[in-house]
Amino acid sequence: GAGVSQSPSNKVTEKGKDVELRCDPISGHTALYWYRQSLGQGLEFLIYFQGNSAPDKSGLPSDRFSAERTGGSVSTLTIQRTQQEDSAVYLCASSLGEIEAFFGQGTRLTVV
Amino acid sequence: GQQVMQIPQYQHVQEGEDFTTYCNSSTTLSNIQWYKQRPGGHPVFLIQLVKSGEVKKQKRLTFQFGEAKKNSSLHITATQTTDVGTYFCAQDSWGKLQFGAGTQVVVTP
DSSP: SOEEEESSEEEEEEETTOOOEEEEEEOOEEEEEEEEOTTTTTOEEEEEEEETTTOOOOOOSSSSEEEEEGGGGGGEEOSSSSSGGGGGEEEEEEEESSSOOEEOOOEEEEEE | OOOOOOEOOOEEETTTOEEEEEEEOOOOSSSSEEEEOOOSSEEEEEEHHHHHHHHETTTTTTEEOTTTEEEEEEEESSGGGGEEEEEEEEEEETTTEEOOOEEEEEEEE
C-alpha cells in the first residue's frame, strides 16, 4: 500500500485478555516504531526496529508488552493480560531512518 | 533517556495573531523534526532541521534551529483555524525518534 497500515482500527477487549496489534509499514522502510498515546497526551515511545539490528525495547512499560517484526516488514505488538491502564491509541510509524517518519492511523484499544 | 522539552503546553490564539512554540534540549541534537497532529488524526511530518542556525519556511510557518543545536522554534504568522492541532518536536537519536510532549494549539475565530 501507499502508507502505513494498522489493524484493527479499534479493539475492545476484556481485562485480562491478550491482544495483538498489527502494523504494515511502507515497503522498503527499514525503521519501524511503536508509540502509545493516551487521550490528550503526547507520544510515548515503546519500541524501535532498525533493519536486522536488535530492537530497542527501552520504552516497553512492562513485561506484558512485546513486539516482533517478521522478515523486516510486518510488526505485531502483543499485550498480555490487558489492564485498563493499557487503554490508549497505539501508533505505528516507519521510515528510511533519520528522516521523516510516516504514521499509521493507529489502533484505539479499550480495555473494559 | 534524554528528552526534548516543549513550551508552552497549551496555546490559545486569536485568529490572525502570531505565536511561537519552543523545543529545548539539555544536549546537542543531531537534528530536530517537527510534526503536526490534527484532532483525531495521526502525526504528520512537517520539517527536519539539521544545520546550526538553520531557518526553513513553509508558507506561514517558520522553523528555526538554534546555533548551539540545543533548541528549535516554530513560529506561525496570521494563525488560521486550520492551524488547530498539536505540534510536536522530535529528536532523532541514531534513528530512534523521541517526541516532546507537544504544544496543543486552539484557535479562536
